Amino acid sequence: MPTGTSPRRPRQETLAAEAWRLLLDYFLGNSDRFDRIATSAGLTVSHAKALIALDADCPKPMRALAEEWRCDASNVTWLVDRLEALGLVARTPSQSDRRVKTVVLTPDGVRTRARLLDQVYQPPGEFSALGRARLEALTDALQALAAARSSGGGARRPSTRRTASS
Numbered sequence: 001m002p003t004g005t006s007p008r009r010p011r012q013e014t015l016a017a018e019a020w021r022l023l024l025d026y027f028l029g030n031s032d033r034f035d036r037i038a039t040s041a042g043l044t045v046s047h048a049k050a051l052i053a054l055d056a057d058c059p060k061p062m063r064a065l066a067e068e069w070r071c072d073a074s075n076v077t078w079l080v081d082r083l084e085a086l087g088l089v090a091r092t093p094s095q096s097d098r099r100v101k102t103v104v105l106t107p108d109g110v111r112t113r114a115r116l117l118d119q120v121y122q123p124p125g126e127f128s129a130l131g132r133a134r135l136e137a138l139t140d141a142l143q144a145l146a147a148a149r150s151s152g153g154g155a156r157r158p159s160t161r162r163t164a165s166s
Helices: 012-029 031-040 045-053 062-068 073-085 107-120 132-151
Strands: 089-093 101-105
Touching: 012 031, 031 045, 031 107, 045 062, 045 073, 045 107, 062 073, 062 101, 073 089, 101 107
Parallel strands: none
Antiparallel strands: 089 101
């Protein structure tokens, strides 16, 4: 290599594309993990996703769920029917309009949702194998991405990661 030159570094767009590809490949390659978690709870993947998407403190009308989940109202009906049959959700009249039915988690639904989330949020073993410095860098990068997405720009939220001194 000639004196005073540095190895050619990939452009930022190229690095971004590679990072995105690797991240997407990693998650798609681990989709069977979510399948196993859903099955262990006696649910299909779609029903588990629906249950996780429901907020125990904020019942929502079926129409709002269809919009949020970006699906047809009949799909929401199908999902809610099964979750209701399993005793995980209930349809209740809306407080503001008794003609509208809202979907609310039952106590069993709250517990099942919490168990699903506990399992889903357990990191795969290869995460721990990355080591502290890489995990901190990954966490910082993902927090920056989340902040940029929620703000619609590049603003970065302060890190919420706990350090050894916190």
